[in-house]
Amino acid sequence: ARFSAQGLDVSEERGQMAEFYRRQRLLQELPETATERQEYFFQVRMAKRRLFFRAPELEKLERVLFVKRHPFQPSHNYSVILDAAGGSGGGICVLKIPRRDGALEPDQATVTTLFDAGNGIVRDPAADFGARKIYFGYRRSKGDYYHLYRVNADGSDPIQLTEGPFHDYFPCPLPDGGLAFISTRCRARFLCWRPQAFVLFRMDADGGNIRPLSHANLSEWTPSVMNDGRIIWMRSEYVDKGADFGHTLWAIRPDGTHPELIFGNNTLNCYANGREVPGSTEILCTLVSHGGDLNGPLALIDVTKGRFNSRAITNITPDVKPHYHMSWARQQCFRDPVPISRDYFLCSHAPFDKFGLYVVDRYGNRELLHLDPKIGSMSPTLLLPVAAPPVLGGSDVPEKDSLSEGQFFVTDVYQGLEPVVARGMVKYIRVCQEVRADLIRLASGEYQADHEPFQDWYATPTHKVSGPHGWPSYVAKGVLGIAPVEEDGSASFYAPAGKVLYFQALDADYNEIQRMRSVVQLQRGEKRGCIGCHESRMSAPVPAAVPMALRRAPSALQPPPWDAGPFSYERVVQPVWDAKCVRCHNSEDSGQIDLTGTPDADGVPASYRTMIAGGWVHYFDYTWGREHAKAEPLSFGTVKSRLWQVLDGGHYDVRLTREEIHRIKCWTDLNCPLWPDYIFRPNRLAMRTATSRTTPRSPSNKELTR
Secondary structure, three states: OHHHHOOOOOHHHHHHHHHHHHHHHHHHHOOOOHHHHHHHHHHHHHHHHHHHOOOHHHHHOOEEEEEEEOOOOOOEOOOHHHHOOOOOOOEEEEEEOOEEOOEEOHHHOEEEEEEEOOOOEEEEEEEOOOOOEEEEEEEOOOOOOOEEEEEEOOOOOOEEOOOOOOOEEEEEEOOOOOEEEEEOOOOEEOOOOOOEOOEEEEEOOOOOOOEEOOOOOOOEEEEEEOOOOOEEEEEEOOOOOOOOOOEEEEEEOOOOOOOEEEEOOOOOOEEEEEEEOOOOOEEEEEEEOOEOOOOEOEEEEEHHHOOOOHHHEEEOOOOOOOOOOOOOOOOOEEEEEEEOOOOEEEEEEEOOOOOEEEEEEOOOOEEEEEOOOOOEEEEEEEOOOOOOOOOOOOOOOOOOOOOOEEEEEEOOOOOOOOOOOOOOOOOEEEEEEEOOOEOOEOOOOOEOOOOOOHHHHOOOOOOOOOEOOEOOOOOOEEEEEEEEOOOOOOEEEEEEOOOOEEEEEEOOOOOEEEEOOOOEOOOOOOEEEEOOOOOOOOOOOOOOOOOHHHHOOOEOOEOOOOOOEEOOHHHHOHHHHHHHOOOOOOOOOOOOOOOOOOEOOOOOEHHHHHHHHOOOOOOOOOOOOOOOOOOOOOOOHHHHOHHHHHHHOOOOOOOOOHHHHHHHHHHHHOOOOOOOOOOOHHHHHHHHHHHOOOOOOOOOHHHHOO
16 A cells, blocks of 8 residues: 555556465365465565565665674673674675666675775775765774775775774764764773773864864764764763663764754663654664664654653564663664665664664565675665765864863753752852773873773772662762852853763752753863753743843853862862861771771772761762663752761761861762772772872872883
8 A cells, every 4th residue: 555655556466465365265275285385475475575675765775885794792882892702704895786677686686895804804884975985994803903994986995094003983974075983092991891982083084183073981883974964873971870771862063062962861772873764753773782782673763752752762673672781682683774765774684693684664574685694794874876964064163272161051040940949049050070081001002902800990999889879989070160050040151171071050058959960061162052950852942031141251160179170089078077077986986987088908998988888978879780760859969968967967066167068068969989080999009008198199090100
């Protein structure tokens, strides 16, 4: 019926269907053999296949660019550069599918190899919009780095574009002629485990002018260009949440400005290979998990139903169920989907242990295009010239290299907080930083690739100290300062560019009211704005007078009294206990409340262990498998900490100054990190032994590698 509505003559197929029904009734009336049943099924199945490939939308499917390679099979979806088990071989290929009598004939298709991987591994081929140049990642051997290469569409003139001790892959040609890609050039460790992180970069088509688009501290994948010229890609990001989720779809302008969530926060799936579906409001993607390869069922996401709404997801391969946490599918799964039209999608599918190229539709049908029984066929895309999306104009970022800030403004912080938070309650916005875990550069010029035992690289050794609220933050945090909130709820302030930031809404006494548990960044000179705090992403500003904060110059952040930067519990909080508490609460306290700064054999100060293990302060649980959820205002942190119930109720003659209170509350609402950095814990202990200081400073990685 669908084909007939499109003007396709299906009278022959209707006749075949009538004959099939007649034969089916006949077989039901007479004894039949297994061979007859198989022959009948085969005839019906082939008729369906021939009809499928008559679809007018599939006319553009005559050339398919793809890669032949073995599955990577890493332990985690972000550890492919660390522990991928897959072997070498394969190449960059083109599948040419002939047509006869208005139908594609995949059974007569031919494969041409444009680039032979030899003893190396190729991945992620992508053609420019004119289908003249092919970009891909290639490593010459399994122990080598992935670099970006370019080859002509006829296989001629292969050129290496990038070099150095970095992995570069997932190329994404841009409408302005440049190339976005994923790279380890961020020189950072993935915060929760062992490998290097890799994030979104861009460069010129010849490999020059490499610069980051994303300043993330966690890894990112699968960029592609949207119809409006932005880049959509999957990124791992979580602030004070479990690490197994938070692999969400984001979009960003090709100059690195205005990154925004497209879909997925606080949902249970992870979303790879997001691509817009033409003629719809949907995003096509693979539902993946935290573990292994980017395999799973294929799904359509209707973003008009809300960016946090799991009901917006439709699994179009329902025989394949999503996996979660570290579970992942190795066969009977899909990956690498690309829309052909509104209803038809190109993809890779492994019915057994090898991936082949398939076409699927939104109605549950699927047909094989190509399968090599010796090696996987993956990452298919249409190889044909297409109109490039618009080139987005440059932002208002000045070309001054000295400019290191951007600007944020909030129209009304109470939008998203009311009615729980009364107007007038929010006085400040605190700008916090998720501190990067910089890689150590080795004598060879390379960067440390593995970090084992990995929890000894944490900013808090959660395998050595935890409490009734779970794990405190193993991510180092920083405080850059606070900005005032006007009476109408508006705020405008400068903030550093090139850092991973998030915000906290504070009352007049520095109590945290709400926390942004996602990240934001600025490029130099960029201006970003939002309507409110945790307001609906589908809402629009209410027409009103110009917000008070926009009638003045943006505020400079007011640094805390202990100075802005990465937060050190031992430097900022311990002096408060030393001044006001340790006279009674020390190792001899009969109540076992030891607030001295004496580190134990694990390097954990006694006071820190007391606060965390004793449940005196409240924080979000950082345990890896914790599912994500939005937290209501005033439901966590300082305002839920038992410590303040005691102190506010009057604790003997203890009187903390406003600054001392600020220090403790700030640490609590940073989710209680211990150290301001990620120095390997055995090295930290060795340095402390050598210096023999009661309250030692944290040594730098530079000191440890001299």
